[in-house]
Amino acid sequence: MKIIVCVKQVPDAKDVRLDPKTNTLSRDGVESIMNPFDRHALEAAVVLKEQYGGTVTAITMGPPQAEEVLRDAVSCGADDGVLVSDRAFAGADTWATTYTLAKAVEKLGEFDLIICGKQAIDGDTAQVGPGLAQRLDIPYVAYARKINECVDGTIRLERLMDDGYDEIEMEMPALLTVVKEINEPRVPSLKGKMKAKKMQATVLSAADIGAAPESLGLQGSTTQVVKVFSPQFSAEKCMLTGTVDELVDQLLDKLEELL
Amino acid sequence: MNYFLSEEQQMIVDVAGQITTEKIIPQRAELDEKEEFPTEILQDIAKADLFGLYIPEEYGGFGGGSFDMALALEQFARGCVGIATSFAASALGAYPILISGSEELKQKYMPVIASGEKWAAFGLTEANAGSDASGIQTTAVLEGDEWVLNGTKQWITNAGDAKIYSVIAITDRSKGPRGASMFVVEDGDPGFSYGVKEKKLGIRASSTRELIFKDCRIPKDRLIGRQGTGFFTVMRTLDLSRPGIASLGVGLGQGALDEAVLYAKQRVQFGKPVISFQAVQHILADMAIQLEAARALVYATARHIDSGAKDISKVSSMCKVMATDMAMKVTTDAVQVLAGHGYMREYPVEKMMRDAKILQIYEGTNQIQRNVIGQALNKEYSRS
Numbered sequence: 001m002k003i004i005v006c007v008k009q010v011p012d013a014k015d016v017r018l019d020p021k022t023n024t025l026s027r028d029g030v031e032s033i034m035n036p037f038d039r040h041a042l043e044a045a046v047v048l049k050e051q052y053g054g055t056v057t058a059i060t061m062g063p064p065q066a067e068e069v070l071r072d073a074v075s076c077g078a079d080d081g082v083l084v085s086d087r088a089f090a091g092a093d094t095w096a097t098t099y100t101l102a103k104a105v106e107k108l109g110e111f112d113l114i115i116c117g118k119q120a121i122d123g124d125t126a127q128v129g130p131g132l133a134q135r136l137d138i139p140y141v142a143y144a145r146k147i148n149e150c151v152d153g154t155i156r157l158e159r160l161m162d163d164g165y166d167e168i169e170m171e172m173p174a175l176l177t178v179v180k181e182i183n184e185p186r187v188p189s190l191k192g193k194m195k196a197k198k199m200q201a202t203v204l205s206a207a208d209i210g211a212a213p214e215s216l217g218l219q220g221s222t223t224q225v226v227k228v229f230s231p232q233f234s235a236e237k238c239m240l241t242g243t244v245d246e247l248v249d250q251l252l253d254k255l256e257e258l259l
Numbered sequence: 260m261n262y263f264l265s266e267e268q269q270m271i272v273d274v275a276g277q278i279t280t281e282k283i284i285p286q287r288a289e290l291d292e293k294e295e296f297p298t299e300i301l302q303d304i305a306k307a308d309l310f311g312l313y314i315p316e317e318y319g320g321f322g323g324g325s326f327d328m329a330l331a332l333e334q335f336a337r338g339c340v341g342i343a344t345s346f347a348a349s350a351l352g353a354y355p356i357l358i359s360g361s362e363e364l365k366q367k368y369m370p371v372i373a374s375g376e377k378w379a380a381f382g383l384t385e386a387n388a389g390s391d392a393s394g395i396q397t398t399a400v401l402e403g404d405e406w407v408l409n410g411t412k413q414w415i416t417n418a419g420d421a422k423i424y425s426v427i428a429i430t431d432r433s434k435g436p437r438g439a440s441m442f443v444v445e446d447g448d449p450g451f452s453y454g455v456k457e458k459k460l461g462i463r464a465s466s467t468r469e470l471i472f473k474d475c476r477i478p479k480d481r482l483i484g485r486q487g488t489g490f491f492t493v494m495r496t497l498d499l500s501r502p503g504i505a506s507l508g509v510g511l512g513q514g515a516l517d518e519a520v521l522y523a524k525q526r527v528q529f530g531k532p533v534i535s536f537q538a539v540q541h542i543l544a545d546m547a548i549q550l551e552a553a554r555a556l557v558y559a560t561a562r563h564i565d566s567g568a569k570d571i572s573k574v575s576s577m578c579k580v581m582a583t584d585m586a587m588k589v590t591t592d593a594v595q596v597l598a599g600h601g602y603m604r605e606y607p608v609e610k611m612m613r614d615a616k617i618l619q620i621y622e623g624t625n626q627i628q629r630n631v632i633g634q635a636l637n638k639e640y641s642r643s
Contacts (some may be wrong), residue, residue: 092574187278187281187307188307189306189307190307190312190321192308193270194270
């Protein structure tokens with residue numbers, strides 16, 4: 001099985017600051033780490049490799065120093081790393097990022113599964129995983145909490161929901177994003193660290209992946225951060241009980257209240 | 260202090276340190292309280308390749324030496340000596356096979372021990388054979404193609420949880436010290452069972468049971484080395500393992516110092532953090548001095564052993580005594596610095612103090628170590 005794991009280098013949440021002028025995250029002097037959800041994605045991939053055989057390739061888009069996150073991935077069980085890096089990618093939003101990643105993944109050739117963390121702790125959009133699946137025109141499941149099996153080109157898994165979980169069967173190639181409940185990521189191994197030290201990441205530029213310049217970076221982005229705030233969730237749940245007729249009446253009353 | 264670690268050695272410290280911080284420290288209090296064997300943590304250690312640290316590469320290990328092992332043990336013990344002991348005891352069970360075992364035995368057992376798939380243990384102590392190993396009563400008699408073992412081993416670390424046991428038994432009592440031999444006994448061998456789990460003062464995450472042999476039959480080729488070399492193998496094993504116990508002392512001392520200093524910085528009395536009082540500072544200073552001196556001796560000893568030195572009994576005993584006496588002193592002082600809080604189970608130092616005591620006892624009491632050192636001195640000075 002050929003598995004690709006998307007990893008992102010993010011500022012360590014311990015010491016993140018917002019730039020008041022641009023409303024973007026200030027990364028100066030902040031230590032970079034692998035996005036914590038991506039650690040769970042990597043662990044899920046490595047466990048699948050141990051179960052079914054195959055390879056795990058870690059891919060990241062970022063500046064040259066993002067190679068460090070690929071070394072980290074290799075020390076925890078990935079076989080190799082791909083760095084998608086070009087000055088033209090700078091300022092990309094999730095639209096431009098998924099375009100770039102999709103081009104890079106196509107360049108890498110056939111694969112069975114792409115695994116991403118559910119979201120990155122810096123941008124918190126949770127859009128890149130699903131967006132990448134759309135770009136590649138493959139099925140996806142977000143918020144996977146358990147992988148049951150992968151047989152005959154089909155993956156069976158559970159998706160975490162607010163009030164339980166869904167059991168899903170999906171044909172591969174496919175993409176999934178994982179929540180932290182899926183596993184307990186391992187610490188790097190000694191042999192992994194040695195391998196990581198020697199690793200030469202494959203570096204792919206805009207030209208290497210055959211990307212259209214106007215679709216990249218700031219130019220290719222359709223959104224811009226205007227303001228950063230924590231949204232308030234006001235959704236409430238209420239259970240209606242009774243006979244069908246009573247339920248219909250209650251439901252109509254509720255709807256009337258809301259209208 | 261810069262001990263000039265190689266890049267690989269720094270990696271060992273980093274990997275073992277991360278396991279300690281992320282896996283061991285958060286779970287140590289619960290495992291101690293429940294006296295529960297740290298199965299999952301040992302599996303994490305296995306995934307990180309550390310069970311094979313000291314095993315040659317041709318048997319699936321990392322090919323490291325005493326110093327590499329010392330660095331890993333120090334990190335684990337900084338978190339929990341009980342868990343570190345479970346890890347170290349597997350090495351203790353593997354050393355006899357590595358030192359004296361046939362190529363076939365090494366091929367059979369080393370790869371599964373190196374991968375952490377199976378844990379090992381060492382069976383020496385008996386009811387009448389503690390410091391005096393010559394009191395061994397367990398016997399092994401060759402009957403056809405099988406050895407038949409009878410007797411009981413006492414206080415065996417990892418017993419019941421390990422799958423591979425290196426055990427010493429008398430094969431010919433008339434030959435005295437040359438009448439003992441070592442064998443590999445596997446979990447599930449006919450006639451082999453375990454006693455009840457012992458209740459201990461400290462290192463409660465580690466398991467301690469009896470090994471009971473009642474007409475236990477094992478294949479002839481499970482003999483480790485030649486017949487009659489059992490004591491030689493045991494002595495060589497202990498020479499190699501003592502710096503490991505010393506490293507547990509260093510790690511434990513470091514853990515206790517860390518707790519004591521951090522506490523003294525935040526505990527306020529008389530309007531000031533207690534670290535500002537000279538009475539507390541001096542305790543902490545003495546802890547730091549003894550800890551660093553012990554670490555320096557342990558590292559120097561481990562490097563001496565790795566250089567291929569032959570006479571290692573004296574230095575190996577010296578570092579074991581110094582580092583474990585230090586650990587007892589430093590953990591006791593840590594409890595004193597934390598005072599009332601230190602005595603409560605809510606804080607980790609009372610456990611550290613309970614754990615420290617075994618280090619002065621197992622793998623040869625510190626009194627026996629001093630005998631070894633004294634005898635070596637006598638021998639050294641008789642030569643000139």
